[in-house]
Amino acid sequence: xxxxxxxxxxxxxxxxxxxxxxxxxxxxxxxxxxxxxxxxxxxxxxxxxxxxxxxxxxxxxxxxxxxxxxxxxxxxxxxxxxxxxxxxxxxxxxxxxxxxxxxxxxxxxxxxxxxxxxxxxxxxxxxxxxxxxxxxxxxxxxxxxxxxxxxxxxxxxxxxxxxxxxxxxxxxxxxxxxxxxxxxxxxxxxxxxxxxxxxxxxxxxxxxxxxxxxxxxxxxxxxxxxxxxxxxxxxxxxxxxxxxxxxxxxxxxxxxxxxxxxxxxxxxxxxxxxxxxxxxxxxxxxxxxxxxxxxxxxxxxxxxxxxxxxxxxxxxxxxxxxxxxxxxxxxxxxxxxxxxx
Amino acid sequence: xxxxxxxxxxxxxxxxxxxxxxxxxxxxxxxxxxxxxxxxxxxxxxxxxxxxxxxxxxxxxxxxxxxxxxxxxxxxxxxxxxxxxxxxxxxxxxxxxxxxxxxxxxxxxxxxxxxxxxxxxxxxxxxxxxxxxxxxxxxxxxxxxxxxxxxxxxxxxxxxxxxxxxxxxxxxxxxxxxxxxxxxxxxxxxxxxxxxxxxxxxxxxxxxxxxxxxxxxxxxxxxxxxxxxxxxxxxxxxxxxxxxxxxxxxxxxxxxxxxxxxxxxxxxxxxxxxxxxxxxxxxxxxxxxxxxxxxxxxxxxxxxxxxxxxxxxxxxxxxxxxxxxxxxxxxxxxxxxxxxx
Numbered sequence: 110x111x112x113x114x115x116x117x118x119x120x121x122x123x124x125x126x127x128x129x130x131x132x133x134x135x136x137x138x139x140x141x142x143x144x145x146x147x148x149x150x151x152x153x154x155x156x157x158x159x160x161x162x163x164x165x166x167x168x169x170x171x172x173x174x175x176x177x178x179x180x181x182x183x184x185x186x187x188x189x190x191x192x193x194x195x196x197x198x199x200x201x202x203x204x205x206x207x208x209x210x211x212x213x214x215x216x217x218x219x220x221x222x223x224x225x226x227x228x229x230x231x232x233x234x235x236x237x238x239x240x241x242x243x244x245x246x247x248x249x250x251x252x253x254x255x256x257x258x259x260x261x262x263x264x265x266x267x268x269x270x271x272x273x274x275x276x277x278x279x280x281x282x283x284x285x286x287x288x289x290x291x292x293x294x295x296x297x298x299x300x301x302x303x304x305x306x307x308x309x310x311x312x313x314x315x316x317x318x319x320x321x322x323x324x325x326x327x328x329x330x331x332x333x334x335x336x337x338x339x340x341x342x343x344x345x346x347x348x349x350x351x352x353x354x355x356x357x358x359x360x361x362x363x364x365x366x367x368x369x370x371x372x373x374x375x376x377x378x379x380x381x382x383x384x385x386x387x388x389x390x391x392x393x394x395x396x397x398x399x400x401x402x403x404x405x406x407x408x409x410x411x412x413x414x415x416x417x418x419x420x421x422x423x424x425x426x427x428x429x430x431x432x433x434x435x436x437x438x439x440x441x442x443x444x445x446x447x448x449x450x
Numbered sequence: 451x452x453x454x455x456x457x458x459x460x461x462x463x464x465x466x467x468x469x470x471x472x473x474x475x476x477x478x479x480x481x482x483x484x485x486x487x488x489x490x491x492x493x494x495x496x497x498x499x500x501x502x503x504x505x506x507x508x509x510x511x512x513x514x515x516x517x518x519x520x521x522x523x524x525x526x527x528x529x530x531x532x533x534x535x536x537x538x539x540x541x542x543x544x545x546x547x548x549x550x551x552x553x554x555x556x557x558x559x560x561x562x563x564x565x566x567x568x569x570x571x572x573x574x575x576x577x578x579x580x581x582x583x584x585x586x587x588x589x590x591x592x593x594x595x596x597x598x599x600x601x602x603x604x605x606x607x608x609x610x611x612x613x614x615x616x617x618x619x620x621x622x623x624x625x626x627x628x629x630x631x632x633x634x635x636x637x638x639x640x641x642x643x644x645x646x647x648x649x650x651x652x653x654x655x656x657x658x659x660x661x662x663x664x665x666x667x668x669x670x671x672x673x674x675x676x677x678x679x680x681x682x683x684x685x686x687x688x689x690x691x692x693x694x695x696x697x698x699x700x701x702x703x704x705x706x707x708x709x710x711x712x713x714x715x716x717x718x719x720x721x722x723x724x725x726x727x728x729x730x731x732x733x734x735x736x737x738x739x740x741x742x743x744x745x746x747x748x749x750x751x752x753x754x755x756x757x758x759x760x761x762x763x764x765x766x767x768x769x770x771x772x773x774x775x776x777x778x779x780x781x782x783x784x785x786x787x788x789x790x791x
Contacts, residue, residue, distance in 0.1 A: 253669035264781045265666035290670075290781060324708040325606035328594035329631075332700030339694060349690070353680060358699055359673030366707040367665040440605045440631060 117142060118283070119181050121200060122191035123150060123174075124394070125163050125256035126217050130189050132260070135169040136286045142173045144181035146200060151176045162393070166260035179207045187213050187283070193395035194220025194229055194305070201236040208237070213276055215248045215269070219304035220397040221404035226411070228301040245273040248280050249297050251304040251356040253363035255370070262288040268356040269293050270300040292355060299351030302342040306419070307361040308372040308398030309405055310334030313418050313439075314365035315376025316425070316432045326440065330418065331365050333439075337416040341405070344412040372398035379425065380432040402426055458483060459624070460522050462541060463532035464491060464515075465735070466504050466597035467558050471530050473601070476510040477627045483514045485522035487541060492517045503734070507601035520548045528554050528624070534736035535561025535570055535646070542577040549578070554587045554617055556610070560645035561738040562745035567752070569642040586614040589621050590638050592645040592697040594704035596711070603629040609697040610634050611641040633696060640692030643683040647760070648702040649713040649739030650746055651675030654759050654780075655706035656717025657766070657773045667781065671759065672706050674780075678757040682746070685753040713739035720766065721773040743767055 118134050120127045123145030134141045145151050154160050155174035158167050168174070175181050182188065182204050192200045197218060214237070218229040227235065230247040252267035259265055269280040269291050277293040285291045294300060310331065317327045338361070339352040351357050364370045375396045378388045389396060406423040409416040421439050424430040459475050461468045464486030475482045486492050495501050496515035499508050509515070516522050523529060523545050533541045538559060555578070559570040568576065571588040593608035600606055610621040610632050618634040626632045635641060651672065658668045679702070680693040692698050705711045716737045719729045730737060747764040750757040762780050765771040 253666045253673075255664070255666050258664040258666045261664075263662075263664040263667060264670075265664075266670040321604075323596070323599040323602075323604040323606075324704050324710075325594045325596055325599045326604060328700045328704040328707075329605075329607040329696055331703050332594075332694065332696050332698065335699055336694050352694070353673065353677050355670055355673045357673065358676055359669045362672050362703050362707070363665045363669035366669075366703070369665075440607075 116140060116186050117184050118187045118189060119144060119185035120189045120191055121182075121204065123154060123160070124191060124193070126254070127189070127191035128160060128163055128166060128168055129254070129256050129259035130191055130217060130284075131172045132166075132169060133284055133286055133289050135171045137283065139283070140173075141171065142175060142181050142185065143168070144175055144178060146196075146203070148176035163256055163260055165257070178204050182207045183209050185212055187215065190214055190216040190218060190229065190233060192218060194218045194222055194232075194397060195395070195400050197229055197232045198222065198236060201233055205236060211246055213246045213248065213279075215250050215280055217250050219251065219308060220401040221305045221408065223400050223403050226404050226408050228298070228305070230297060230301065246276065247271065247297070248273070248276050249300045249304070250280065250284070250291070251300050251360060253355065253359045255363060255367055257369055259288070264288050264290070266290045266292065266355045266359070268300055268354060270295065270297045270356075272297060294351065294354075294356075296348045296351045298345050299342050299347030300356045302345060302347055303338060303352055303357040304360060305397075305401050306338040306341065306405055307334075307364050309402045309419050309422050310338065310361060311364040311370055311372040312376035312379075312398045312402070312422050312426075313436070315370075315373035315378075316380040316436055318373065319377035319380025320433060320436060322436070327365060330439070331361060334418050335361055337414075337418055341409060341412060341414045341416060344414050345408075371396050375399065376432075380436075385426055399426060457481060457527050458525050459528045459530060460485060460526035461530045461532055462523075462545065464495060464501070465532060465534070467595070468530070468532035469501060469504055469507060469509055470595070470597050470600035471532055471558060471625075472513045473507075473510060474625055474627055474630050476512045478624065480624070481514075482512065483516060483522050483526065484509070485516055485519060487537075487544070489517035504597055504601055506598070519545050523548045524550050526553055528556065531555055531557040531559060531570070531574060533559060535559045535563055535573075535738060536736070536741050538570055538573045539563065539577060542574055546577055552587055554589060554620075556589045556591050556621055558591050560592065560649060561742040562646045562749065564741050564744050567745050567749050569639070569646070571638060571642065587617065588612065588638070589614070589617050590641045590645070591621065591625070591632070592641050592701060594696065594700045596704060596708055598710055600629070605629050605631070607631045607633065607696045607700070609641055609695060611636065611638045611697075613638060635692065635695075635697075637689045637692045639686050640683050640688030641697045643686060643688055644679060644693055644698040645701060646738075646742050647679040647682065647746055648675075648705050650743045650760050650763050651679065651702060652705040652711055652713040653717035653720075653739045653743070653763050653767075654777070656711075656714035656719075657721040657777055659714065660718035660721025661774060661777060663777070668706060671780070672702060675759050676702055678755070678759055682750060682753060682755045682757060685755050686749075712737050716740065717773075721777075726767055740767060
């Protein structure tokens with residue numbers, strides 16, 4: 110149980126989400142420190158307050174940028190993990206020795222770790238010592254958060270989910286500001302599964318765009334995608350309401366429809382014939398949906414859940430099936446009654 | 451129970467949906483007749499095969515266009531009702547005397563009748579004699595169906611919902627063709643509530659666009675809108691799965707995001723300061739969401755269901771609240787736990 114405002118929040122990760130979260134917390138007058146794994150990037154960010162990763166954004170002067178992990182995490186009373194999922198374990202192993210006490214960690218990553226099929230808070234919990242008390246100090250925060258819009262302080266919503274209700278309430282209070290409204294929830298599994306899986310559906314949605322099939326087809330895919338995400342989540346113990354919410358359908362809709370979405374854009378270019386390695390090499394960001402597709406296909410098999418869209422994206426990304434064939438197969442599946450379960 | 455393919459399907463209504471449904475059925479080689487309430491429009495459509503209501507579309511020569519209601523409905527073994535909701539009762543009263551026997555009626559209207567708060571199949575059932583047998587001959591068909599995309603034969607999906615499972619199966623078989631995939635369902639209430647209510651949420655989504663608030667905000671509104679639609683549906687006896695499906699979130703997503711949507715466009719123009727009567731006078735279509743907002747607000751009160759987005763749209767449309775204030779109120783509601791029920 111915690112009741113005081115943290116003295117210093119440290120953001121782990123200097124990507125788009127790390128920067129806009131630092132900005133939101135600084136707006137509340139909190140002491141905010143931003144750390145990232147690459148010293149040269151941080152030096153430039155500290156000096157210019159700008160980053161090529163988020164054009165037009167200015168990091169507030171009050172945010173302390175440091176490449177020193179000891180300085181960054183030793184005094185932190187709350188940590189925000191904003192690291193691409195496949196790099197999470199390495200980053201947290203690197204930071205672990207410098208963490209004093211048992212500060213809460215808020216994860217904003219959207220993916221599932223390859224190999225282990227663990228969710229972000231599970232990876233962090235495992236690295237920090239997977240006891241019940243460390244799980245109780247973890248919170249997953251997710252929602253429709255196009256960084257370029259948060260950078261402009263346009264209104265947005267997120268869900269803070271923790272098994273520890275007072276922590277969820279504290280995180281809600283910390284991050285809620287003039288432009289960000291935070292809901293709280295207890296369904297960590299649902300929030301993290303929804304956040305990870307929507308990127309896979311968005312790759313397929315981008316393919317529908319790339320093939321010029323229109324918004325009717327894309328919306329059908331979104332609905333069928335939401336149903337298969339919910340099926341997986343329910344099998345893993347999540348609650349159905351989560352998939353109806355901000356972190357479920359809200360995030361899925363933005364990711365499938367916003368022109369800004371990098372997963373959607375990746376799918377669009379694949380459908381137009383670019384090879385995957387070429388697309389990934391040209392995008393200066395991690396496309397979370399690509400590795401997450403591997404983990405999700407494995408989770409679907411383990412849980413014995415039918416996820417036809419995920420399976421199609423998996424065949425396209427990793428087995429060379431042409432998008433046009435895969436999408437045609439999806440649209441042509443035998444008509445049947447609609448159901449989630 | 452019916453097992454044979456209808457000899458002749460008559461489309462009631464020569465608007466966008468009537469025309470694209472006629473096209474889909476004609477593609478299957480069925481005898482299709484199209485009737486509408488205005489003889490002059492039909493004469494022009496019969497002669498040119500084009501309509502100002504759907505630029506670029508050509509009505510197949512095989513579709514028989516007639517202004518004669520007796521000729522249109524007397525021989526029909528299945529009727530498709532594609533009439534704006536507020537005109538449904540008048541049109542079906544006009545047709546009633548000419549209908550021979552008890553042919554099934556498939557409704558594709560998306561709205562709730564003002565005054566009575568009845569769903570489209572309820573209005574039709576009441577006019578045709580609201581016995582159990584007439585309800586069993588009714589089917590509601592809905593989904594993300596931007597007519598301009600159906601006119602181009604881009605792939606789309608719909609849900610055919612009837613309490614009469616063999617009728618739903620028959621409708622599924624009739625309408626499924628190269629570009630249209632039809633699911634079947636038993637939840638008529640859910641399909642019709644979702645189809646009606648999404649137009650109200652889309653007006654609010656258009657206001658978010660008009661105020662330049664971005665896709666994060668619009669997706670949050672979509673998620674909160676889906677939750678309030680589902681709450682109303684559940685109170686009325688619908689099934690939760692329907693709101694996750696093609697006719698639920700699928701249709702809602704298209705309506706909120708497609709630039710083609712007339713309800714979304716109406717909201718966008720209102721938010722930019724145009725008065726409602728000016729907007730409606732300039733759109734050559736019925737904007738179903740406007741009258742449906744009245745019915746939905748009344749249904750919410752009757753069912754004692756909290757529908758804050760619908761209430762906000764109602765205040766804007768009918769009580770002069772400025773969109774910017776209403777949307778700000780919505781985004782600023784006290785943070786709380788997320789839930790549908």
